[in-house]
Amino acid sequence: MTTLLDQLKTIVGAGAWKTDPAELQPRLTDWRGLVFGKTPILVMPKSRDEVSEVVRACVAAGVAIVPQGGNTGLCAGAVPGESGEQVLLSMEKMNRIRHVDASNFSMEVEAGCVLADIQRAARAVDRYFPLSLGAEGSCQIGGNLATNAGGVNVIRYGTARSLVLGLEVVLADGAVLEGLRSLRKDTAGYDLKQLFIGSEGTLGIITAATLRLFPDPGETATALLALSDSGDAVRLLARLRASLVDRIEAFELVSRPIFDLVEAHIPGARLPFDEAYPWYVLIETATGGDPELLENALSSAADKSLILDAAIAKNAKEAHNLWRLRHSIAEAERHDGTGLKHDISVPIGRMQEFLVRGEAQLARLMPEARLLVFGHVGDGNLHYNVALPQTSTPEALQEAGSRITAAIYDLVAEMGGSFSAEHGVGQSKRSYLEKYRAGAEINLMRRLKKALDPKNTLNPGKVI
Numbered sequence: 001m002t003t004l005l006d007q008l009k010t011i012v013g014a015g016a017w018k019t020d021p022a023e024l025q026p027r028l029t030d031w032r033g034l035v036f037g038k039t040p041i042l043v044m045p046k047s048r049d050e051v052s053e054v055v056r057a058c059v060a061a062g063v064a065i066v067p068q069g070g071n072t073g074l075c076a077g078a079v080p081g082e083s084g085e086q087v088l089l090s091m092e093k094m095n096r097i098r099h100v101d102a103s104n105f106s107m108e109v110e111a112g113c114v115l116a117d118i119q120r121a122a123r124a125v126d127r128y129f130p131l132s133l134g135a136e137g138s139c140q141i142g143g144n145l146a147t148n149a150g151g152v153n154v155i156r157y158g159t160a161r162s163l164v165l166g167l168e169v170v171l172a173d174g175a176v177l178e179g180l181r182s183l184r185k186d187t188a189g190y191d192l193k194q195l196f197i198g199s200e201g202t203l204g205i206i207t208a209a210t211l212r213l214f215p216d217p218g219e220t221a222t223a224l225l226a227l228s229d230s231g232d233a234v235r236l237l238a239r240l241r242a243s244l245v246d247r248i249e250a251f252e253l254v255s256r257p258i259f260d261l262v263e264a265h266i267p268g269a270r271l272p273f274d275e276a277y278p279w280y281v282l283i284e285t286a287t288g289g290d291p292e293l294l295e296n297a298l299s300s301a302a303d304k305s306l307i308l309d310a311a312i313a314k315n316a317k318e319a320h321n322l323w324r325l326r327h328s329i330a331e332a333e334r335h336d337g338t339g340l341k342h343d344i345s346v347p348i349g350r351m352q353e354f355l356v357r358g359e360a361q362l363a364r365l366m367p368e369a370r371l372l373v374f375g376h377v378g379d380g381n382l383h384y385n386v387a388l389p390q391t392s393t394p395e396a397l398q399e400a401g402s403r404i405t406a407a408i409y410d411l412v413a414e415m416g417g418s419f420s421a422e423h424g425v426g427q428s429k430r431s432y433l434e435k436y437r438a439g440a441e442i443n444l445m446r447r448l449k450k451a452l453d454p455k456n457t458l459n460p461g462k463v464i
Helices: 003-010 021-027 047-059 115-123 141-144 230-244 255-265 293-303 316-327 331-338 350-366 394-416 430-436 442-450
Strands: 065-068 087-090 097-101 104-109 164-170 175-179 205-212 220-227 250-257 280-288 309-312 344-345 370-375 381-387
Touching: 003 047, 003 065, 003 394, 021 087, 047 065, 047 087, 047 164, 047 205, 065 141, 115 141, 115 280, 141 205, 205 381, 220 230, 220 293, 220 316, 230 250, 230 280, 230 293, 230 350, 250 255, 250 316, 250 350, 255 331, 255 370, 280 316, 316 370, 344 394, 350 370, 350 381, 350 394, 394 430, 394 442
Parallel strands: 065 087
Antiparallel strands: 097 104, 104 205, 164 175, 164 205, 220 280, 220 309, 250 280, 250 370, 344 381, 370 381
16 A cells, blocks of 8 residues: 555656644545544645546456545435445646636636636626535536536526536546537447436446536526415416426425524524515526516516515625525534435426325334425425434434435336435435336346446446
């Protein structure tokens, strides 16, 4: 191992590696602080050629590599194992925006670019990159693509998979897949980039990407709506889609207990209503030059008794404050303590059915537990989280949590949904992938992994 470490230090050069345990420690746990790993070295290559050399050296030494972006994931997919022998490879120094082509509506970026920087670079040329997450100030695009991130704008623009035109990838033997095309149409063989999007670094290390840009949506209108039940959110979305067509940028559903946490734990966060309501929807639309477009559409929906109350942002500051409520949810939950996180999706038309049946199921299994729900109505993705009472022993809580999670995922599967909508599989959901994607599907995944990474060099212990 000493020989390999010396090789890696030489490859990446001075200032691009760390072995001090104190400096490594923040990289060795997941964002939630639940999973911990070990590594002898962190390397921070500055180019795809250095990544390739690192991979070749590790393959020759029989040592595994764990790629890491911003380490903001919620399934511990970027945390090394406990053996202390896996090399941690950070993409943070590969953070150049190589080229922005406004006329082609595309941008070539390195994998370590922070998502918010990409958004700003697009706006600088009057273009728009729509991927938007709560962690966009620290998450990196390589990690976003490796997990096929979703975010708040999927309803109009799709997941990360839909936003990629081409990829540059270092394969498990150190070879480089040079696929940084910027074409909308290309039927020359298999679409290989799709293998690596969502693979969580288990099939190849994404080093750069050509991203799809869009016209700047221009002026937007933002509103927080109060609803009586979750079914009204589904009906409201259908009605607004009929009147607003494709102008809906985001449509976020949040339960009252979630906003209670935000108000309790996030300084200055306050809902704009005097009365508490069971459910809320945060909506953002492109106005198309009509400042009253959203207000008129909401007035029509209110006539149908779908909206109990509404707060429409009058300016950019008010809109920012409304979005701050939504983007602070993960941090508020983190302050609230350990709970069960379930990133699930169901068919949109069955969302209310799932919520009703799920709540009844939780009441049977553990009536004292608190249900904390929010999500993206337009794509059927719910963050269905459960706060357990901290009155039992850790062992009892773990056993109860396992039963609750299994029941939730079984209900999701029964309704044609998925146990992982946008957070990936990582370490924490591997057993569920085995359970719910059995047969030919899981076997094909194993064959792909074996074919592309026969020595299990890349991110072992994750996904599959």
